[in-house]
Amino acid sequence: MGVIELLDSIFLQTLINGLLLGALYALIAMGLTLIFGVMRIINLAHGEFTILGAYATYWTCVILGINPMLSLVVSVPLGALLGLIVYFALTRRIVYAPELTSLLVFFGLSMILQNIMLLLWKADIRGLPTTYPSIVLGGITIIGDRLIAAITALIVSLILLLFLKYSYLGRAIRAVVQDFEAAPLVGINVHVIYALSMCIGLALTSAGGSLLALTTPFTPYVSGVYTLYSFLVVVLGGLGNPIGSLLGGLIVGVAISFTATYWLAGISPTVAFVLLVLILLFKPEGIFSRRR
């Protein structure tokens, strides 16, 4: 095999890994962007909710011995339930508060969740054994678990996008995103939409966590990384714009994958954050939106 072919296969491998990773990141970030878009609240506990979803899958698989994909039946309703609880206990009180309030409340929540996870399940690294066989195509390995996770993530994302685009509730959610003061004037109960978006948002996050458990080992401590990667995804796609975050996720996945292959794995968060700051500065409305 010549050098050029070798380079090409590494390049392709990196690209494919990045895209598979990116689809998963897109799903994980979608809950964050939905909640931000509707309520203008940044869920700093986002990574903790993701890891909770991962634990839900892990324990369902370990205890019941079922296929990890079936555990979505447990983790998604769990996320939805958590969303409702969080909405009625906390979010309801801070929807119209200044951002410092919501940032600190959700930071407090992230501390509580992290402590609970550490108490219940310790800091041990958890991971599921390989479920699906890998595919080898002309020198490129496609890891089966990642492929299944990415496809599921894309399907779930598409369902969300179709729901937002065509259903009545979805259109109501988009109306609140556009103007939460005008939405009640056309007969939308904003508080129902807030509760619903929190519910759907955390259900999606939980689903993302489940797929994460399928592909990557995790501990309660890694949650912060996923909060920050999710920020990058949603900022790239435009905060509060779920379609944008789908593309944003793919870009972030590819960027992280290429940095890890061609530069240094440890430096990929820095690359991600430099990218984040640059986008916030020059295109804060996201790279896909046209200026209105």
Added chain:
Amino acid sequence: MITVKSILRSFRDASSIGVILFLAASLMIPFTGHELLTAILLTLLELTVLTYSINIITGFTGYVSFGHAVFYGIGAYATAVIVINFHSIGLPPYIYSIVGGAVAALFATLIGIPVLRLRGAYFAIATLSVNVAVQVAVSNIEALGGAFGLPLARYISYDITSAYLSLWIVLCFALAFTLWLSRSEFGYCLKAIREDELVANVMGVNTTLYKTLAFVVSGFIAGIVGGIMGIIHVYVSVEYFKTDMAVKMLVSMMMGGAGTVLGPLIGSVIYYFVEYAVLTSFPYLHLLIFGAILIGIVLFIPGGIIELLGRKIGGLR
């Protein structure tokens, strides 16, 4: 400016007497010769000064600096580099922390000019990202010791009394600056930016200049503290950039009362002792308890303890 008259006038408030008493009492500590007590109160002073630092940009100006630890870390590293290269001059090492503060202030200027264009949650995310980006960058720079950090024991020796006194002086500076802010045009402009930046701009406040200045002074103070702590620990590492640090400052500030003169002092003292009690009594539950306290404060006493007291006594601000 702080004039004799303004200092005399401030004596009239009961609160100022409390401040003077705190400063006097805290000045005594190292002279008791009790090293453990000095070491404990040193970390309290550190938190207090840092809370005053974040109070300038977040409390007065309304910009939530979630990555404030970046100034602390940069101050520590800059001071360490100066100590390593210039220790032969023989100046007392704490003088070098001023350079650390200056480098942090320079960084605050460079970062502040673009980042302060962002508002609200965007600003918070951007500062947080800057913090993490710098942290990871520093841990990958070989000249700065990488993830291992820079040990300083070869150049300077451990001396807690001077560290304590330097920190005390910085505290006085931070307090005086905050007192001045609460009574000067500069401070009123910052508060106007916090209430409504657009209106402030229309009313003729040079908002860009004022908020950048507030950010720079805030970064300067945090940088000096980082430098002093680096010298007293005789070691700097990427741990100095931990984002928990900024959260600590924000929580102390909220506990006491954001944008007030006394709030950071009251808040950091209470935070410090609550943290101490919780960490020693419930080591496995401290995050949970802190999270609950944080949520409770933010939801039920958003104005902080000073507001609770103020309702009863009045004139405490």
